[in-house]
Amino acid sequence: MKIAVLFGGKSAEREVSLATGREMINALLGLGHEVAGIDLITDHFLENLQSFHPDIVLIGLHGRLGEDGTVQGALELLGYPYVGSGVLASALAIDKSMTKSILSATGVPVAKEVVIERVHAKKQMSPHFFEKLGETLGWPLIIKPNREGSTIGLTLAHNETEAKVGLELALRYDSHVLIEQYIRGTEVTVALTGDANDPMILGVIEIVPKAELYDYESKYQTGGSKHIIPARLKPVFMEQIIDFSKKAYTAIHCEDYARIDFIVNTQGPVVLEVNTLPGMTPTSLVPDAAKAKGMAFPDFLFGLVQQAYERAKTTRELKNHSSI
Numbered sequence: 181m182k183i184a185v186l187f188g189g190k191s192a193e194r195e196v197s198l199a200t201g202r203e204m205i206n207a208l209l210g211l212g213h214e215v216a217g218i219d220l221i222t223d224h225f226l227e228n229l230q231s232f233h234p235d236i237v238l239i240g241l242h243g244r245l246g247e248d249g250t251v252q253g254a255l256e257l258l259g260y261p262y263v264g265s266g267v268l269a270s271a272l273a274i275d276k277s278m279t280k281s282i283l284s285a286t287g288v289p290v291a292k293e294v295v296i297e298r299v300h301a302k303k304q305m306s307p308h309f310f311e312k313l314g315e316t317l318g319w320p321l322i323i324k325p326n327r328e329g330s331t332i333g334l335t336l337a338h339n340e341t342e343a344k345v346g347l348e349l350a351l352r353y354d355s356h357v358l359i360e361q362y363i364r365g366t367e368v369t370v371a372l373t374g375d376a377n378d379p380m381i382l383g384v385i386e387i388v389p390k391a392e393l394y395d396y397e398s399k400y401q402t403g404g405s406k407h408i409i410p411a412r413l414k415p416v417f418m419e420q421i422i423d424f425s426k427k428a429y430t431a432i433h434c435e436d437y438a439r440i441d442f443i444v445n446t447q448g449p450v451v452l453e454v455n456t457l458p459g460m461t462p463t464s465l466v467p468d469a470a471k472a473k474g475m476a477f478p479d480f481l482f483g484l485v486q487q488a489y490e491r492a493k494t495t496r497e498l499k500n501h502s503s504i
Contacts, residue, residue, distance in 0.1 A: 191243030261492030365445030383469030386411035
């Protein structure tokens, strides 16, 4: 099969995407497929893609201009089938606040938040504002860009001084900043695969970071965190996490695979975000979940490719039939 792997790109998560792309390319080459790796940082990536003319596209991009529906839309226009969620799901999931609004409406618990827009930030960044935030959400606060991943631009602020610095940092990455209540508890993520309306749980993973927070270094440095599969949680919490994960996957209309992040305290699980193109690096969580299921990474990856290819084939046949 001819498979194009899109990776790299221009987002703040470029380095992670390069690592994901390398893993994908090597895995598929090892299975004997014809693979073209295309870095979206070049001005001619569309020409390169069309010149290769793949049977299907595997997207190894993270962050904006890759995970947000833009590339998915371009592939739709070009008529190339691709692995992963569509335009709408991708655009929704990259926006953490929008995702939380949708999940909350379906009964999935989410953390309390305040959204700050860059155009209003100067007026709002006063001692009174941060004091009120602390009263509303409690200290410490999680401050992060609304549309970035990999904890880029994230701050755990314990006081007003740290909150101001954290807000300024997050605004470097996005015009909208999410300020959330900090929930102390166990970090858990759920890897899912399958159809939007019938997802399958690949694994419920407990994350034990070496640092206070599961930050960028914890995610991508070897030994930065420990992954325990299945998570060591009460049966009732495990049941809730599985239920909430499937609801979130379906509500956002994810396809092929995704990762849902949770924090679990004594009251139960709370969803933090939905990742439609989770990392596939040597330290990433989804490959670990597949491995725990007895699936080697190349086989798991090609399984996703086959699933997306068959879905596109069925859709194409239905369109052709309806036009007769």
